[in-house]
Amino acid sequence: xxxxxxIIVLTINNGVLFRTRNFIPDYRxxxxxxxxxxxxxxxxxxxxxxxxxDRKNFYEVIKFFSKNCFVPLTVGGGVKSINDFKILLGMxxxxxxxxxxxxxxxxxxxxxxxxxxxQCVVVSIDAKKNSAEEYRVFSxxxxxxxxxxxxxxxxxxxxxxxxxxxxxxxxxxxxxxxYDNELNKMISDSVNIPVLVCGGAGxxxxxxxxxxxxxxxxxxxxxxxxFTESSIKSAKQYLKKANIHIRI
Amino acid sequence: xxxxFFRRKSIGIMVIAIINxxxxxxxxxxxxxxxxxxKYIITNKKEEIRNSDKFILPGVGAFAxxxxxxxxxxxxxILNEVVLEHKKPILxxxxxxxxxxxxxxxxxxxxxxxxxxxxVIKFEIDKNLRLPHVGWxxxxxxxxxxxxxxxxxxxxxxxxxxxHMKCKMKEIVTGECLYGERFxxxxxxxxxxxxxxxxxxxxxWGLQLLRNFVEMA
Numbered sequence: 001x002x003x004x005x006x007i008i009v010l011t012i013n014n015g016v017l018f019r020t021r022n023f024i025p026d027y028r029x030x031x032x033x034x035x036x037x038x039x040x041x042x043x044x045x046x047x048x049x050x051x052x053x054d055r056k057n058f059y060e061v062i063k064f065f066s067k068n069c070f071v072p073l074t075v076g077g078g079v080k081s082i083n084d085f086k087i088l089l090g091m092x093x094x095x096x097x098x099x100x101x102x103x104x105x106x107x108x109x110x111x112x113x114x115x116x117x118x119q120c121v122v123v124s125i126d127a128k129k130n131s132a133e134e135y136r137v138f139s140x141x142x143x144x145x146x147x148x149x150x151x152x153x154x155x156x157x158x159x160x161x162x163x164x165x166x167x168x169x170x171x172x173x174x175x176x177x178x179y180d181n182e183l184n185k186m187i188s189d190s191v192n193i194p195v196l197v198c199g200g201a202g203x204x205x206x207x208x209x210x211x212x213x214x215x216x217x218x219x220x221x222x223x224x225x226x227f228t229e230s231s232i233k234s235a236k237q238y239l240k241k242a243n244i245h246i247r248i
Numbered sequence: 249x250x251x252x253f254f255r256r257k258s259i260g261i262m263v264i265a266i267i268n269x270x271x272x273x274x275x276x277x278x279x280x281x282x283x284x285x286x287k288y289i290i291t292n293k294k295e296e297i298r299n300s301d302k303f304i305l306p307g308v309g310a311f312a313x314x315x316x317x318x319x320x321x322x323x324x325x326i327l328n329e330v331v332l333e334h335k336k337p338i339l340x341x342x343x344x345x346x347x348x349x350x351x352x353x354x355x356x357x358x359x360x361x362x363x364x365x366x367x368v369i370k371f372e373i374d375k376n377l378r379l380p381h382v383g384w385x386x387x388x389x390x391x392x393x394x395x396x397x398x399x400x401x402x403x404x405x406x407x408x409x410x411x412h413m414k415c416k417m418k419e420i421v422t423g424e425c426l427y428g429e430r431f432x433x434x435x436x437x438x439x440x441x442x443x444x445x446x447x448x449x450x451x452x453w454g455l456q457l458l459r460n461f462v463e464m465a
Contacts, residue, residue: 067279092275
């Protein structure tokens with residue numbers, strides 16, 4: 001049976017690996033880490049604000065990863081058109097993730113699925129509870145509340161042809177206190193495409209909860225500088241001991 | 249003075265042609281071949297294809313669009329020539345593999361390259377089954393294949409697809425995988441090879457499989 005996945009999300013700001021702390025990017029390190037260890041997949045997200053950088057710098061990062069890491073590569077951030085899909089796939093992406101553009105023009109999901117296959121289209125859902133304590137989907141880097149309820153939106157994007165859903169909990173991101181599994185489970189149980197959960201993992205138990213309580217197909221983490229070779233292994237050993245079917 | 253003549257073949261370096269039909273993930277395949285230390289070209293030009301020794305038909309995308317691109321570029325003719333007439337080895341990956349079948353049912357009914365008596369069909373949806381089938385899964389080696397040299401039985405490979413190949417000739421199926429149902433994972437039919445998974449995305453064992461293809465006699 002297909003294994004559960006552990007995915008690393010790398011946020012890239014104008015071609016530079018972005019951390020909130022003083023962090024000096026070293027791609028040699030990153031490549032080794034991805035290639036030699038048992039990371040199952042990599043997501044590269046361009047978080048450059050419009051006008052703050054040159055998109056070409058992000059392309060270089062994609063090319064570099066694509067040529068040097070023999071694991072699947074999902075690329076996203078600022079994807080607006082079918083032509084953007086084409087460009088990113090041409091750079092070496094295997095899948096493209098979209099967020100705001102899917103909210104603005106849901107048909108892009110269907111068009112992309114027709115051209116590149118559903119498996120290529122990952123729709124990212126940024127969600128949190130609003131002031132009325134109801135879950136809502138947010139757009140524009142999690143700043144703009146939309147009228148969509150995450151559940152209904154998940155069903156809609158599945159119907160339109162999305163291949164996977166990446167759930168990003170806006171409130172949990174960077175908190176290291178665990179995923180929002182109430183949100184994850186709600187979405188996961190309402191669709192029949194793989195669901196990747198992101199935002200909040202700080203320890204191995206959080207990964208485990210993502211699978212058992214959040215019903216995730218894959219758990220993601222952005223905190224790569226917490227990892228060493230042994231910690232990826234130990235995370236997976238931990239999950240295996242807890243009867244999660246995972247690639248060691 | 250003695251002149252030594254070399255025939256081109258005897259000193260020629262083997263060239264792997266990665267077929268560019270506008271959809272596949274070419275850079276990962278190219279990166280993998282480069283890592284293995286072999287020479288490759290990414291091409292859709294007739295003469296370059298004719299002069300190459302082995303071929304990889306990569307794949308990310310939808311069947312209809314893939315075949316349309318192949319036809320628009322008139323790649324079907326030259327591929328038929330090198331694969332069917334000259335019997336040169338070719339490896340199809342995922343969509344590239346699918347297009348070797350005679351028909352596919354992704355977004356309608358479409359003709360493939362027709363090298364394999366096979367249909368490309370969607371997984372039968374089970375309520376508990378999520379589609380696409382994405383992630384690392386097994387390769388059950390049900391028959392011997394040159395592609396399997398030095399690959400352990402518990403090696404895992406990366407799959408991402410909603411459609412799979414149903415072969416009329418069972419004897420060409422060398423590997424299977426389980427996702428709700430058993431389905432074809434690899435085939436070998438004389439000089440034609442195919443993998444449903446992405447060896448270029450399957451780390452160590454994926455590279456070994458590509459090495460086996462590149463180095464086989």
